[in-house]
Amino acid sequence: MTTPAMTFSRALIANLAANDVRDIVLCPGSRSGPLAHALAEAAEGIVLGAPDIRLHVRIDERSAGFVALGLAIARGAAAVVTTSGTAVGNLLPAMMEAHHSGIRLFAITADRPFSLRATGANQTTDQRHIFGPFARLIRDVVPPGPGRDLEAEAAVVVREATARSVGASPSLPGLGAGPVHLNLQFAQPLGPSRGPWPSAAPAELAFEPEASAPPLPTVTRGVVIAGDRAGPAAATIASSHGWPLLAEPTSGARTGPTVVPRYAALLGTDEGRALIADAEFVLLIGRATLSRGVRSLIDGAATLWVARHGSPWREAPVGAKVVVQDVPFDWIRSEVSPAEDRAWLERWLTVSPDVGADAGGIEAIASTVLASVGDGPLLVGSSRSIRAVDAVLPAAGPGGAGTILANRGLAGIDGTLSTASGLALGLDAPVTALVGDLTFLHDAGGLLVGPLERRPQFRVVVASDNGGAIFSTLEHAGADPDAFTRVFTTPHGVDLGAIAHAYGASHVRVRDAEDLRDALARPLVGVEVVEATLA
Ligand SMILES: Cc1ncc(C[n+]2csc(CCOP(=O)(O)OP(=O)(O)O)c2C)c(N)n1
Numbered sequence: 001m002t003t004p005a006m007t008f009s010r011a012l013i014a015n016l017a018a019n020d021v022r023d024i025v026l027c028p029g030s031r032s033g034p035l036a037h038a039l040a041e042a043a044e045g046i047v048l049g050a051p052d053i054r055l056h057v058r059i060d061e062r063s064a065g066f067v068a069l070g071l072a073i074a075r076g077a078a079a080v081v082t083t084s085g086t087a088v089g090n091l092l093p094a095m096m097e098a099h100h101s102g103i104r105l106f107a108i109t110a111d112r113p114f115s116l117r118a119t120g121a122n123q124t125t126d127q128r129h130i131f132g133p134f135a136r137l138i139r140d141v142v143p144p145g146p147g148r149d150l151e152a153e154a155a156v157v158v159r160e161a162t163a164r165s166v167g168a169s170p171s172l173p174g175l176g177a178g179p180v181h182l183n184l185q186f187a188q189p190l191g192p193s194r195g196p197w198p199s200a201a202p203a204e205l206a207f208e209p210e211a212s213a214p215p216l217p218t219v220t221r222g223v224v225i226a227g228d229r230a231g232p233a234a235a236t237i238a239s240s241h242g243w244p245l246l247a248e249p250t251s252g253a254r255t256g257p258t259v260v261p262r263y264a265a266l267l268g269t270d271e272g273r274a275l276i277a278d279a280e281f282v283l284l285i286g287r288a289t290l291s292r293g294v295r296s297l298i299d300g301a302a303t304l305w306v307a308r309h310g311s312p313w314r315e316a317p318v319g320a321k322v323v324v325q326d327v328p329f330d331w332i333r334s335e336v337s338p339a340e341d342r343a344w345l346e347r348w349l350t351v352s353p354d355v356g357a358d359a360g361g362i363e364a365i366a367s368t369v370l371a372s373v374g375d376g377p378l379l380v381g382s383s384r385s386i387r388a389v390d391a392v393l394p395a396a397g398p399g400g401a402g403t404i405l406a407n408r409g410l411a412g413i414d415g416t417l418s419t420a421s422g423l424a425l426g427l428d429a430p431v432t433a434l435v436g437d438l439t440f441l442h443d444a445g446g447l448l449v450g451p452l453e454r455r456p457q458f459r460v461v462v463a464s465d466n467g468g469a470i471f472s473t474l475e476h477a478g479a480d481p482d483a484f485t486r487v488f489t490t491p492h493g494v495d496l497g498a499i500a501h502a503y504g505a506s507h508v509r510v511r512d513a514e515d516l517r518d519a520l521a522r523p524l525v526g527v528e529v530v531e532a533t534l535a
């Protein structure tokens, strides 16, 4: 006889699968046992009627959260399942990133029955509001019990979670896609029990229509800023109007004749400041986080319009006159002829291509990595890695913007290796990641893939400089050198090769661009760390 906990768990998973949440990361624990038993049934494909689930088991919930984040980026949505207690708290960084990046991450956390809360019971805390403002939906689900239609209850919970995760919520319009939290209380018995798998159907979703937006103004001195995941519409608008395009590497929009190379460095020069002052119209698509100059352009714009586009990014810069969620079709389709006066565009494009160039070091690493990955997926870590890629990434030909991704929601240096692992599993393809050494150390546990697990293929290129080099480019570098090194740079002296080998990953150290190129040209097998120390 099946137990209520397992009946509910099977129905929950069947409904997740019916709604295309098929990649599920599971961490071990007893309270989450009913979900683990059900997931194992589905994943092994041995039980008739079980949905097709791709199960990934990880030990550390913080890493598991980011593996699920990477899977969700690749597949549209993914879930992570944990037991109760501090296990849940370890999902917080991934949930924060998912919230700010608009990623459909389902946190499914097991809990003790509510009657045990505040009684001193083991591993029992208040898990309900742990993700605070970062979950589109928080459902605290009472323990499954006998005599109820548990299959219908599970279907309702998943339907609501699906709707909120895609942003189809009439009660919360404008939130966009993002993470949800299902806190599932389970009472004994928690052990395995045989039972049938229910059928499940996809939820029907109703989106709120967006209010219509005004047409784009006809101005000469316009600028288009394409932030994270802005999409190709940004490039289309910029070229059709003849406006300069400042496209971040993860915008998917660095293409067309008006792309401004090395805009971040340009905006720091006198001519850049003059251009900022002279811009009469700024169109921001997606969220731009990489350079202070771009932020000045946004904050100082005479007229600023914003299309948040694709991201759930709810905040709009102060002073935005028009804010829309998606780029209206009319903005792309409308017949415009590019500004006749090309002087404005020329001022942006005639800047020396190596203004502010850092010919050696991290830019050489970034160029070599970009050349080697071609159109393949590249995940770029925060700090100097993403800025170096921004500086050296050439404008792509039509349709060839490549797949450059980064966790720009909060630009953390955490979870990057785990995100790469999840991406590789979700894409079923090798992924390259480019990260700094602190970023590598922060998530070294992301190299851990148990021997019974699906094998991701990813290569982590570490720009290795024994600490956080970015801080020497910021105002803090004015401090006493010893104090600065200790409290900002945080050198560590860790042997990265020893770490890689401990996790069964391969490791190679390279000292010049040629060796790096050779290392990247080798076929990738499993997990590989390429430590680059280019002067
Ligand atoms: C989780 C988290 N903690 C702290 C920071 C602040 N932070 C930004 S960059 C950075 C240093 C990164 O060093 P590294 O990965 O070695 O890159 P580098 O600047 O040396 O290229 C730190 C600590 C952050 N972004 N995220």
Ligand SMILES: [Mg+2]
Binding pocket: 436, 437, 438, 463, 464, 465, 466, 467, 468, 469
């Ligand atoms: Mg570093």
